Amino acid sequence: MTSLVETHNLTRRYGSNLALDHLNLTIPEGAIFGFIGPNGAGKTTTMRILTTLLPPTSGEALIAGVSVTREPRAVRRLVGFMPDFFGVYDNMKSWEYLDFFGRSYGIPAQRRQQLIGELLELVDLAHKRDEPVMSLSRGMKQRLSLARSMMHDPRLLILDEPASGLDPRARIELRELLKELRVMGKTIMISSHILSELAEMCTHIGIIERGKLLAAGEVQEILRTLRPHRIVEIRVVAGAAHAEALLRAHPDVLELRREGARAESDGQEAPLNDETGPHTLLADFDGDEHALGDLLAMLIAEGVRISHFAEQSGDLEDIFLHVTKGIV
Amino acid sequence: MLELNPILVKDLRSRMRGARAYILLTIYLLILAGVALLLYVAIARDIGNELNAGRQIGRALFFTISTVALIEVCLITPVLTSGSIAGEKERQTYDLLVASLLTPWQIVWGKLVSALAFALLLIVAIVPVMSLAFLFGGIGLTEVLIAIVGLVVTALLYATIGLFWSAMLQSSLGATSFAIGTVIALLLGIPFLVVIFSLIIGSSAPSALLDSIWFIYLSRFVIALHPFIALGTTASQLSSGGEIFFEVVRTGATQVVVPSPWVLYSALSIFFSAALLAASVRLVQPMRTGADRKTRAVKKR
Numbered sequence: 001m002t003s004l005v006e007t008h009n010l011t012r013r014y015g016s017n018l019a020l021d022h023l024n025l026t027i028p029e030g031a032i033f034g035f036i037g038p039n040g041a042g043k044t045t046t047m048r049i050l051t052t053l054l055p056p057t058s059g060e061a062l063i064a065g066v067s068v069t070r071e072p073r074a075v076r077r078l079v080g081f082m083p084d085f086f087g088v089y090d091n092m093k094s095w096e097y098l099d100f101f102g103r104s105y106g107i108p109a110q111r112r113q114q115l116i117g118e119l120l121e122l123v124d125l126a127h128k129r130d131e132p133v134m135s136l137s138r139g140m141k142q143r144l145s146l147a148r149s150m151m152h153d154p155r156l157l158i159l160d161e162p163a164s165g166l167d168p169r170a171r172i173e174l175r176e177l178l179k180e181l182r183v184m185g186k187t188i189m190i191s192s193h194i195l196s197e198l199a200e201m202c203t204h205i206g207i208i209e210r211g212k213l214l215a216a217g218e219v220q221e222i223l224r225t226l227r228p229h230r231i232v233e234i235r236v237v238a239g240a241a242h243a244e245a246l247l248r249a250h251p252d253v254l255e256l257r258r259e260g261a262r263a264e265s266d267g268q269e270a271p272l273n274d275e276t277g278p279h280t281l282l283a284d285f286d287g288d289e290h291a292l293g294d295l296l297a298m299l300i301a302e303g304v305r306i307s308h309f310a311e312q313s314g315d316l317e318d319i320f321l322h323v324t325k326g327i328v
Numbered sequence: 329m330l331e332l333n334p335i336l337v338k339d340l341r342s343r344m345r346g347a348r349a350y351i352l353l354t355i356y357l358l359i360l361a362g363v364a365l366l367l368y369v370a371i372a373r374d375i376g377n378e379l380n381a382g383r384q385i386g387r388a389l390f391f392t393i394s395t396v397a398l399i400e401v402c403l404i405t406p407v408l409t410s411g412s413i414a415g416e417k418e419r420q421t422y423d424l425l426v427a428s429l430l431t432p433w434q435i436v437w438g439k440l441v442s443a444l445a446f447a448l449l450l451i452v453a454i455v456p457v458m459s460l461a462f463l464f465g466g467i468g469l470t471e472v473l474i475a476i477v478g479l480v481v482t483a484l485l486y487a488t489i490g491l492f493w494s495a496m497l498q499s500s501l502g503a504t505s506f507a508i509g510t511v512i513a514l515l516l517g518i519p520f521l522v523v524i525f526s527l528i529i530g531s532s533a534p535s536a537l538l539d540s541i542w543f544i545y546l547s548r549f550v551i552a553l554h555p556f557i558a559l560g561t562t563a564s565q566l567s568s569g570g571e572i573f574f575e576v577v578r579t580g581a582t583q584v585v586v587p588s589p590w591v592l593y594s595a596l597s598i599f600f601s602a603a604l605l606a607a608s609v610r611l612v613q614p615m616r617t618g619a620d621r622k623t624r625a626v627k628k629r
Binding site: 051052053054072073076077079081083085086087088089090091092096100101103104105106109148152 | 331342420424425426430614
């Protein structure tokens with residue numbers, strides 16, 4: 001995959017405050033890139049530089065190889081921007097809103113009319129065509145804003161906190177819409193400080209804190225590199241005490257917990273009793289897929305009855321806490 | 329097909345939609361017509377059936393209507409533009425405009441023309457009221473044309489004053505306050521300075537200074553900064569048989585030819601409007617604004 005966005009040592013200062021510190025970011029074409037970080041980490045500053053609204057203090061940002069500082073107009077053709085607020089005009093209907101921005105991007109009248117219809121259809125607002133923008137709900141305004149950012153058919157969409165303040169239904173609709181845009185071949189950069197929002201829809205993530213990029217890459221890769229050991233969830237129907245002893249003795253099991261038990265009380269509890277119901281054990285396992293298979297075979301051979309044996313799916317939230325630990 | 333400036337289309341659409349524009353126009357004309365009527369009643373009673381009564385009434389009506397129209401233009405046009413760019417910042421649509429393919433010039437020009445279009449509508453609406461003066465006589469086409477030119481250049485200058493503050497400041501309330509403040513400073517400040525200056529120099533000034541070419545040019549320049557003084561001086565010069573485009577000042581032995589105050593006023597207004605327009609365009613450049621902020625921040629440190 002070729003990269004659509006590249007920044008080289010991108011730095012931005014506000015007075016003595018360093019908002020971005022030598023940021024080196026790469027976003028491949030066709031990715032949904034989640035930009036995660038606490039409030040004030042530098043997400044909006046990065047996005048404003050990429051949309052040519054703010055000059056960097058030093059460093060370089062390229063979109064499809066075009067420099068944001070040297071050729072801002074060419075960059076504006078490539079980028080659609082949806083800020084974290086929705087700017088409305090009084091006395092304006094939905095179609096007029098899109099028409100105005102279509103004109104602002106120099107789209108010819110005939111194409112504009114056709115495009116407004118298509119985009120309103122895409123964001124499911126065709127029935128609100130003649131409604132005043134002010135009367136739309138927050139979720140609808142957000143979708144109209146997305147349609148606006150698509151008017152000039154940009155290759156890159158930059159969405160700053162698009163899901164903030166949306167109710168769960170509007171959030172799901174937005175997520176579906178973004179998936180559709182990805183199918184259309186758009187590259188999407190989306191920021192949020194809410195991880196669960198991004199976890200399900202992103203192919204790539206970048207974690208930023210205090211202007212520094214702490215980790216970036218494919219979601220799965222990040223999960224792998226930042227969490228070298230796997231957590232295996234084992235539900236034992238019979239032979240729980242035996243299973244616990246076996247797992248503790250296993251060289252690849254770094255740590256063993258009972259689900260629901262507090263970490264510090266580990267090991268000092270009474271042995272598990274099968275009569276008190278099936279127990280779930282969580283093992284931090286430091287080994288590959290084959291070793292995991294061997295572990296399961298060993299447990300079964302030892303007569304342990306298992307109803308569930310699975311690797312826990314990686315959680316961005318854990319990663320985020322792990323990566324940003326100690327800096328805030 | 330050539331497309332109109334998008335900002336112009338949008339602003340005219342929203343300005344003319346709804347009753348606000350018509351209410352403003354109605355109030356404006358009612359004030360003008362009311363003043364004209366009151367004046368007519370007062371003068372007609374005073375003058376009676378003299379031979380020249382019609383001419384006198386015509387002149388009085390014309391000058392009063394022009395003055396009231398000028399006051400209204402001075403007050404309305406800066407308010408029309410001061411909310412324009414600052415309003416986009418308040419509605420948080422400014423970034424969207426700047427990040428689009430619109431150039432700073434298109435943004436500023438669209439805002440100016442949409443405000444001026446409305447100001448011109450007000451000026452055009454005066455013409456029928458002004459033409460009442462024709463019925464009485466005493467007024468020539470020259471005077472009417474100069475009055476209209478004066479109104480138009482005043483509208484242009486005062487609109488760009490509002491536009492400049494609008495590009496400079498973040499809130500439309502602040503921009504409107506500064507625009508009105510600037511208008512008041514110009515309209516009251518210049519006469520005040522002239523009075524103070526003449527009191528200080530008074531009769532003690534050597535006639536060599538008063539007769540020097542530089543003093544003549546400087547005093548005409550100061551006068552030409554003020555719409556009421558410049559246009560009023562022109563009116564009195566015309567009624568006493570002066571030339572339309574220039575005046576001849578006699579100083580001792582020599583004669584100095586200077587442009588008529590209304591010509592100088594129009595030229596200066598257009599010059600300052602262009603300068604303010606250029607300053608506004610600079611302020612709307614996103615990259616430049618950031619760089620300015622940076623230098624300011626560095627200076628602060």
